[in-house]
Amino acid sequence: xxxxxxxxxxxxxxxxxxxxxxxxxxxxxxxxxxxxxxxxxxxxxxxxxxxxxxxxxxxxxxxxxxxxxxxxxxxxxxxxxxxxxxxxxxxxxxxxxxxxxxxxxxxxxxxxxxxxxxxxxxxxxxxxxxxxxxxxxxxxxxxxxxxxxxxxxxxxxxxxxxxxxxxxxxxxxxxxxxxxxxxxxxxxxxxxxxxxxxxxxxxxxxxxxxxxxxxxxxxxxxxxxxxxxxxxxxxxxxxxxxxxxxxxxxxxxxxxxxxxxxxxxxxxxxxxxxxxxxxxxxxxxxxxxxxxxxxxxxxxxxxxxxxxxxxxxxxxxxxxxxxxxxxxxxxxxxxxxxxxxxxxxxxxxxxxxxxxxxxxxxxxxxxxxxxxxxxxxxxxxxxxxxxxxxxxxxxxxxxxxxxxxxxxxxxxxxxxxxxxxxxxxxxxxxxx
Ligand SMILES: *Cc1c(COP(=O)(O)O)cnc(C)c1O
Numbered sequence: 556x557x558x559x560x561x562x563x564x565x566x567x568x569x570x571x572x573x574x575x576x577x578x579x580x581x582x583x584x585x586x587x588x589x590x591x592x593x594x595x596x597x598x599x600x601x602x603x604x605x606x607x608x609x610x611x612x613x614x615x616x617x618x619x620x621x622x623x624x625x626x627x628x629x630x631x632x633x634x635x636x637x638x639x640x641x642x643x644x645x646x647x648x649x650x651x652x653x654x655x656x657x658x659x660x661x662x663x664x665x666x667x668x669x670x671x672x673x674x675x676x677x678x679x680x681x682x683x684x685x686x687x688x689x690x691x692x693x694x695x696x697x698x699x700x701x702x703x704x705x706x707x708x709x710x711x712x713x714x715x716x717x718x719x720x721x722x723x724x725x726x727x728x729x730x731x732x733x734x735x736x737x738x739x740x741x742x743x744x745x746x747x748x749x750x751x752x753x754x755x756x757x758x759x760x761x762x763x764x765x766x767x768x769x770x771x772x773x774x775x776x777x778x779x780x781x782x783x784x785x786x787x788x789x790x791x792x793x794x795x796x797x798x799x800x801x802x803x804x805x806x807x808x809x810x811x812x813x814x815x816x817x818x819x820x821x822x823x824x825x826x827x828x829x830x831x832x833x834x835x836x837x838x839x840x841x842x843x844x845x846x847x848x849x850x851x852x853x854x855x856x857x858x859x860x861x862x863x864x865x866x867x868x869x870x871x872x873x874x875x876x877x878x879x880x881x882x883x884x885x886x887x888x889x890x891x892x893x894x895x896x897x898x899x900x901x902x903x904x905x906x907x908x909x910x911x912x913x914x915x916x917x918x919x920x921x922x923x924x925x926x927x928x929x930x931x932x933x934x935x936x937x938x939x940x941x942x943x944x945x946x947x948x949x950x951x952x953x954x955x956x957x958x959x960x961x962x963x964x965x966x967x968x969x970x971x972x973x974x975x976x977x978x979x980x981x982x983x984x985x986x987x
């Protein structure tokens with residue numbers, strides 16, 4: 556292997572200092588590179604499909620700030636809209652027409668959403684939707700799936716994906732038993748297990764929440780009939796179906812997984828893309844259910860910065876860009892080329908892998924698969940993934956530093972970027 560070890564002196568200095576200042580040196584756990592080994596890279600700026608670190612190295616980026624950067628980083632039209640909005644102030648804490656505009660766009664796009672409430676993160680959206688599920692059904696138990704991530708609220712920290720899976724953490728200390736005693740879990744893609752939970756907890760289950768396509772246990776797609784089956788089961792038992800589309804919303808199709816698969820949940824959570832890189836989350840659903848939210852109803856939920864004008868502006872402009880013709884065709888084309896190429900090259904170089912993509916979301920596991928759920932995902936060779944990650948990084952390709960995260964492409968990734976990435980992957984995989 557050519558020694559391409561990059562110069563990371565400044566990154567190391569800054570990260571060493573950070574470790575004294577913040578737990579693990581980071582503001583969110585997976586960023587610390589714990590599961591792939593080595594030091595994390597400290598970044599200075601982003602543009603289009605690229606990121607630059609503090610030592611001047613350039614990378615092709617497939618993290619896309621964990622999903623929001625679907626139009627490419629620092630898109631000139633988003634930046635221009637933000638400049639204009641900035642001149643009018645950074646926060647109103649009062650109604651603005653920007654909220655109407657983004658709300659209308661979300662309602663038009665997402666089949667299940669008739670009314671929407673904006674919050675500041677995906678975690679907040681999921682916390683709020685949980686309270687609403689329980690209030691509407693007057694039931695307390697919920698069903699979630701192993702390896703699915705719905706933010707870091709107590710109730711969801713049971714067999715959670717993302718950083719919890721990445722770090723192999725047990726369900727978190729500090730979460731009271733009372734918060735999780737009503738959280739029932741089933742393996743993803745296992746309708747029989749869900750059926751059994753409904754039988755064992757008759758008239759007690761408020762609803763089922765899931766990532767309709769999993770991105771937080773690596774990339775896992777729903778088997779044929781799984782989403783439809785959940786729709787039927789929840790109907791049958793008077794429970795709500797909630798799609799957590801914080802990752803998939805406006806990414807795997809403009810209307811999210813519910814548009815893509817033609818299954819309409821009762822409630823939906825959103826985040827990531829709808830903030831265009833600023834902090835936004837949202838939840839929405841049928842008018843009848845959403846009307847229970849304060850002040851139109853009794854279910855309390857509020858936020859000082861919710862509906863923030865800068866965040867709304869970035870979201871509006873991002874969705875406008877996504878509405879342009881050819882967006883999802885292009886995203887699918889380049890991501891297919893990338894995902895298929897990675898699998899093919901890995902197989903040619905003698906590695907047991909499986910992977911795939913839907914639109915601008917992809918994944919690669921170091922196991923021959925197939926991967927239908929979190930247990931299957933855990934069969935992936937983590938040490939090998941770590942070496943693959945480091946090899947790609949040292950040759951200028953930035954992948955999520957965890958086997959349990961999906962990869963993301965954007966409108967800014969060119970065919971040349973993909974070809975270059977595949978050439979790098981061939982070099983790395985041949986020498987792994
Ligand atoms: C990222 C994510 C969340 C949490 O969103 P934050 O903005 O990080 O709080 C929740 N659910 C899913 C499916 C996510 O991918």
